[in-house]
Amino acid sequence: MKRFPRIRKMLVVIFIITVIGLLIPENFKMPVDYATKNSYNQESFWYYPWGKSVTHKGVDIFAKTGTPISSSTKGIVIYCGKISMGGNVIAVLGPKWRIHYYAHLDEIKTSTFSVVGHNETIGTVGTSGNAAGKSPHLHYTISTLIPYIWRIDKSPQGWKKMFFLNPIEKLNAKTSY
Numbered sequence: 001m002k003r004f005p006r007i008r009k010m011l012v013v014i015f016i017i018t019v020i021g022l023l024i025p026e027n028f029k030m031p032v033d034y035a036t037k038n039s040y041n042q043e044s045f046w047y048y049p050w051g052k053s054v055t056h057k058g059v060d061i062f063a064k065t066g067t068p069i070s071s072s073t074k075g076i077v078i079y080c081g082k083i084s085m086g087g088n089v090i091a092v093l094g095p096k097w098r099i100h101y102y103a104h105l106d107e108i109k110t111s112t113f114s115v116v117g118h119n120e121t122i123g124t125v126g127t128s129g130n131a132a133g134k135s136p137h138l139h140y141t142i143s144t145l146i147p148y149i150w151r152i153d154k155s156p157q158g159w160k161k162m163f164f165l166n167p168i169e170k171l172n173a174k175t176s177y
Helices: 005-023 158-162 167-174
Strands: 059-062 068-070 075-083 087-094 098-108 121-125 137-144
Touching: 059 167, 075 098, 087 121, 137 167
Parallel strands: none
Antiparallel strands: 059 137, 068 121, 075 087, 087 098, 098 121, 098 137
């Protein structure tokens, strides 16, 4: 490695940044104001069949249009805008190198590269994208940049489970009936 001191230094820096990201506590919070366990289906994560996406890789939290949405964890907004299936969406990079994805928003109330926390409204519940004509809800997904290969199984699209975490487990730990 004497011939490549720059590469070695760069690898050490990447390693340190990765470890720091994994050590930051998540401090999870329910993203939809006033939501309870009755606001979402306990069995909806990885539900099959689920339209164009084949399996449902998140949870739909139902609420009235315009209900405030806060970031479920502290983080940096890495994208906010409009996409065909999700409609108005926000993606937040949080601790543990996890991306928290919020879709079908009525309004986006943050901007890209903003630092967000639990006390800030980042958007409101809506029916944008492929949720048009359906009950207003927030589609919430947690994905990881670091693959969890032990999560792979034989279910439809089971290989993708290494990148998607079940948000219902987090929600159940933070909400009451």
